[in-house]
Amino acid sequence: xxxxxxxxxxxxxxxxxxxxxxxxxxxxxxxxxxxxxxxxxxxxxxxxxxxxxxxxxxxxxxxxxxxxxxxxxxxxxxxxxxxxxxxxxxxxxxxxxxxxxxxxxxxxxxxxxxxxxxxxxxxxxxxxxxxxxxxxxxxxxxxxxxxxxxxxxxxxxxxxxxxxxxxxxxxxxxxxxxxxxxxxxxxxxxxxxxxxxxxxxxxxxxxxxxxxxxxxxxxxxxxxxxxxxxxxxxxxxxxxxxxxxxxxxxxxxxxxxxxxxxxxxxxxxxxxxxxxxxxxxxxxxxxxxxx
Amino acid sequence: xxxxxxxxxxxxxxxxxxxxxxxxxxxxxxxxxxxxxxxxxxxxxxxxxxxxxxxxxxxxxxxxxxxxxxxxxxxxxxxxxxxxxxxxxxxxxxxxxxxxxxxxxxxxxx
Numbered sequence: 001x002x003x004x005x006x007x008x009x010x011x012x013x014x015x016x017x018x019x020x021x022x023x024x025x026x027x028x029x030x031x032x033x034x035x036x037x038x039x040x041x042x043x044x045x046x047x048x049x050x051x052x053x054x055x056x057x058x059x060x061x062x063x064x065x066x067x068x069x070x071x072x073x074x075x076x077x078x079x080x081x082x083x084x085x086x087x088x089x090x091x092x093x094x095x096x097x098x099x100x101x102x103x104x105x106x107x108x109x110x111x112x113x114x115x116x117x118x119x120x121x122x123x124x125x126x127x128x129x130x131x132x133x134x135x136x137x138x139x140x141x142x143x144x145x146x147x148x149x150x151x152x153x154x155x156x157x158x159x160x161x162x163x164x165x166x167x168x169x170x171x172x173x174x175x176x177x178x179x180x181x182x183x184x185x186x187x188x189x190x191x192x193x194x195x196x197x198x199x200x201x202x203x204x205x206x207x208x209x210x211x212x213x214x215x216x217x218x219x220x221x222x223x224x225x226x227x228x229x230x231x232x233x234x235x236x237x238x239x240x241x242x243x244x245x246x247x248x249x250x251x252x253x254x255x256x257x258x259x260x261x262x263x264x265x266x267x268x269x270x271x272x273x274x275x276x277x278x279x280x281x282x283x284x285x286x287x288x289x290x291x
Numbered sequence: 292x293x294x295x296x297x298x299x300x301x302x303x304x305x306x307x308x309x310x311x312x313x314x315x316x317x318x319x320x321x322x323x324x325x326x327x328x329x330x331x332x333x334x335x336x337x338x339x340x341x342x343x344x345x346x347x348x349x350x351x352x353x354x355x356x357x358x359x360x361x362x363x364x365x366x367x368x369x370x371x372x373x374x375x376x377x378x379x380x381x382x383x384x385x386x387x388x389x390x391x392x393x394x395x396x397x398x399x400x401x
Contacts, residue, residue: 056321087325091354094322098312106368107361228349232356255371255385262364269357276350 046102054097056089064089068096077119084204088114088277109270117207117278129206130198133213134191137175138183141218141239145179152245159238166229167220171197175220194219201279208274215239215268225272232269236261298344301351302330308358326351 051068059065063082066073066089073081073096083089088110095108105112124132137143142160146152160177168175173193178184201209213222216239225235237244240261247257305326310317317323333347371385380390 087329087350090322090325094309094312094320097320097322104365107365109357109361228346231349231352255367259364259367259371262360262367266357266360266364269353269360273350273353273357276346276353280346 046104049099049101049103051096054093056086056093066093066096075115075118077121079118081114081118083114083278085277085280088274091273091277107266109267110274113208113211113270113274116211117204126199126203126206129210130195133198133206133210133219134194136213136217137186137191137194137219140175140220141216142220143175143177143184145177146242147179152242155241155245159241163220163224163230163238167223170227170229171223201275204278205275208271208278212268212271212275215264215271225268226275232265232272236265236268240264298330298333298348298351301348301355302326304355305351305358308355308362311362312358 051071053069055067057065057067059080059082063084064086065080065082075081083092092110092114095111096103099108142156142164145156145160164175164177167173171193173190174187175190176184176186198206198209209222209226212225213219216222216225216235218239221230221235221239224230225232230238243257252258306323309320309323309326313320313323329347330351333344377385383390
């Protein structure tokens with residue numbers, strides 16, 4: 001028995017090594033970041049697929065676990081990989097299931113997000129995450145406008161203003177835009193309102209939201225996406241508005257523009273889905289029929 | 292009605308992505324069954340009204356986008372970026388050019 005367990009452990013220890021890197025590790029350089037870098041090597045590293053079947057089980061406390069053949073999936077730091085609801089578990093299991101001969105970790109965005117939420121590799125508190133998210137408001141993409149060329153000015157006005165109006169009405173705040181390098185002056189009340197709103201998110205959805213904000217480089221667009229005012233394609237388009245304008249006049253280069261766009265879409269979609277799935281709770285109540 | 296049609300389209304879109312990722316036997320995967328079950332559950336019928344329909348539709352659209360973008364991104368990655376550095380000939384061919392061909396050698400070979 002004991003020998004079996006030992007064998008299981010050695011097998012397991014070697015089986016799941018995690019070549020993940022977390023994109024927003026870059027933004028907060030600290031000692032722990034340096035330590036993490038040692039453990040989480042490049043995200044582009046690939047491994048041979050070492051399992052055949054992927055299944056889901058519901059473990060203690062109603063949390064869902066992923067099984068690769070007979071082994072339980074673990075996070076990079078060795079914790080048991082658990083997710084709070086079935087939909088997320090199925091989506092993660094599907095990511096593992098569709099891998100062909102090698103594991104391509106750069107295509108497994110939901111797994112990465114779950115790992116980040118479970119491990120919290122940079123040891124951040126909720127308050128730190130909220131202030132990091134709010135910091136994006138000061139340099140929000142759609143607050144910075146250009147004065148020339150006229151075509152781009154028109155495009156920005158037509159496309160960004162409706163979103164800006166929407167968020168100002170939805171949250172009853174003033175944000176404003178500016179063509180100055182200093183950006184607009186955001187009133188303290190606005191920040192206070194968003195702070196309160198962000199505080200209502202749980203840790204998991206905050207992780208996802210911060211990921212989305214980092215991708216879109218915009219708090220406004222991220223809120224529009226999470227509040228279901230925009231879908232992923234629209235949000236990504238608005239975030240890349242200037243690039244789209246340049247593509248229109250200079251042409252599209254598939255291995256740069258399309259490559260970036262699909263990556264951005266995939267990451268943003270994963271983040272948005274992660275927020276939605278981890279902030280909802282589904283329960284089914286059945287009536288008991290009485291004779 | 293419009294919402295129904297587009298829900299059907301989104302559902303088909305997701306199932307198509309699952310099929311192209313999984314190959315044959317995709318019908319037995321849990322994700323296929325789960326997606327179908329969710330779409331059926333959230334259907335609006337005369338007998339049943341679903342308040343969360345728009346929310347689940349939005350999540351479904353995001354999921355379709357995730358699957359499709361991941362597939363397309365991976366395709367471009369394998370085509371252009373996964374094979375290490377290009378040789379000058381390959382790099383030139385990418386933009387429709389050819390390396391010059393000099394019959395007598397380039398002069399610096401010995």
